[in-house]
Amino acid sequence: MATAVRSRIRTLKIDGRDVSAREDETILELAEENGIFIPTLCRIEGLSLVGACRLCLVEVAGMNKLVPACLTYATEGMEVFTDSERLRNYRRMILELLFSEGNHICAICVSNGKCELQALAQRLGMDHVRFANLQQERLVDMTHERFVVDRNRCILCARCVRVCDEIEWAHTWDIKGRGVDARVITDLDTPWGESDTCTSCGKCVRVCPVGAIVEKGRAVGEMAKRHDFLPHLAKMREAKK
Amino acid sequence: MSKAPSKVTVATVWLDGCSGCHMSLLDMDERLIEIAKAVDIVYSPLVDRKTKDYPEMVDVAIVEGAISSSEDIEKIHMIRAHSRILVALGDCAVAGNVPTMRNPYLVKDIESRAYIENVNVQPQVPDQVVPKLLPFVRPIHEVVPVDVFVQGCPPSADTIYFVLSELVAGRTPDLTQRTRPGA
Numbered sequence: 001m002a003t004a005v006r007s008r009i010r011t012l013k014i015d016g017r018d019v020s021a022r023e024d025e026t027i028l029e030l031a032e033e034n035g036i037f038i039p040t041l042c043r044i045e046g047l048s049l050v051g052a053c054r055l056c057l058v059e060v061a062g063m064n065k066l067v068p069a070c071l072t073y074a075t076e077g078m079e080v081f082t083d084s085e086r087l088r089n090y091r092r093m094i095l096e097l098l099f100s101e102g103n104h105i106c107a108i109c110v111s112n113g114k115c116e117l118q119a120l121a122q123r124l125g126m127d128h129v130r131f132a133n134l135q136q137e138r139l140v141d142m143t144h145e146r147f148v149v150d151r152n153r154c155i156l157c158a159r160c161v162r163v164c165d166e167i168e169w170a171h172t173w174d175i176k177g178r179g180v181d182a183r184v185i186t187d188l189d190t191p192w193g194e195s196d197t198c199t200s201c202g203k204c205v206r207v208c209p210v211g212a213i214v215e216k217g218r219a220v221g222e223m224a225k226r227h228d229f230l231p232h233l234a235k236m237r238e239a240k241k
Numbered sequence: 242m243s244k245a246p247s248k249v250t251v252a253t254v255w256l257d258g259c260s261g262c263h264m265s266l267l268d269m270d271e272r273l274i275e276i277a278k279a280v281d282i283v284y285s286p287l288v289d290r291k292t293k294d295y296p297e298m299v300d301v302a303i304v305e306g307a308i309s310s311s312e313d314i315e316k317i318h319m320i321r322a323h324s325r326i327l328v329a330l331g332d333c334a335v336a337g338n339v340p341t342m343r344n345p346y347l348v349k350d351i352e353s354r355a356y357i358e359n360v361n362v363q364p365q366v367p368d369q370v371v372p373k374l375l376p377f378v379r380p381i382h383e384v385v386p387v388d389v390f391v392q393g394c395p396p397s398a399d400t401i402y403f404v405l406s407e408l409v410a411g412r413t414p415d416l417t418q419r420t421r422p423g424a
Contacts, residue, residue, distance in 0.1 A: 099336075104422075105332070105336070105337075105338055105339065105341065105342070105422075105423075106332070106394070106421070106422040106423025106424075107332055107338055107339060107394035107422070107423045108339060108342075109423065112423040113423070118421060118422060118423065119421075121421065121422065122417070122418070122421035122422075125417035127335070127390040127392060127416060127417065128329070128335050128336065128380070128382060128387070128390040128392075129336060129380075130382075132379070132383055133337070133341070133344070135344055135345070135377065137345065
């Protein structure tokens with residue numbers, strides 16, 4: 001007697017297109033697979049998903065609230081919309097709020113021209129920021145021998161926290177405080193240069209999407225970053241567990 | 242000297258910026274000649290002004306620089322009132338940019354640094370002629386409405402040429418894929 005085989009494939013619609021997904025696939029992955037652009041800043045291949053930046057919010061038919069594409073799995077018969085006036089407005093507003101929280105002066109940043117936030121602002125057509133800058137005091141830590149953290153440029157994507165914990169297994173980075181008071185910290189909010197957990201591996205520098213965690217001695221526009229090592233290392237770590 | 246009445250009147254203004262945006266405007270090279278056929282520069286730090294004061298009404302005001310002083314506030318209100326289209330040219334005008342780097346500090350500390358600590362002769366904070374600094378440097382659109390935002394530090398000559406060409410043709414330039422902050 002044949003037993004019913006549970007299908008691991010889901011069929012659904014994205015922007016009116018019929019697509020099929022594995023049951024463990026997120027909307028964001030599925031969209032990318034099908035050449036549909038959904039913006040994101042916190043998601044990075046090889047690290048866990050946190051839904052911190054909210055830029056990948058999408059609409060799902062039958063749901064009132066918007067859902068983050070990076071954390072929403074494909075279900076049978078689902079209808080997803082990735083591009084609407086409402087989503088464009090929210091995405092632009094999120095970007096503008098990020099710009100208004102800190103110091104994102106591209107012209108004087110080591111990551112100018114190599115920054116994911118800047119690239120996204122251009123791609124999403126953010127020609128100015130409607131919100132006044134919060135003029136917050138955020139500390140720059142230059143105590144580390146090779147690296148700098150400029151919290152004024154941080155967008156709290158938590159990539160540094162995740163790569164340090166999940167790949168390097170050092171867990172030097174964390175986030176302290178809530179809302180506009182949230183800051184990335186090293187150890188127990190002690191100077192990075194005095195950290196006894198930091199291995200100086202530099203992975204946090206590589207994954208930081210902006211000019212917040214950078215190498216010392218870089219001038220404007222010089223801080224190119226590569227994080228193509230990440231998926232491979234993530235697999236090795238997974239195998240070790 | 243006959244002046245074609247159909248020419249678009251343009252004013253350019255320099256607030257708290259480095260004049261780099263005006264330099265980039267000049268960097269249009271020979272295209273300036275083409276532009277000059279369609280526009281009449283009626284007020285600008287780049288030319289001998291035909292009028293000492295800002296004209297009653299200009300078609301396009303191109304403003305470089307952020308709002309940093311009491312004088313900037315007065316000027317930008319005056320410009321807005323006497324201009325049909327206001328263009329914020331460059332990152333200082335659009336976002337504050339480099340001049341905003343003084344925002345974390347108190348004005349009195351900045352003045353003290355500039356006029357007292359680093360001065361050998363007659364250290365004193367000026368109380369006349371030099372305009373009063375505002376507590377914070379702000380982008381133009383936080384003070385008056387802006388019609389066109391041209392990002393870049395400075396925006397390239399190509400970008401400025403595109404902006405002017407579009408405005409002369411009566412269109413609103415779409416700059417989203419042509420420039421970016423820090424470009």
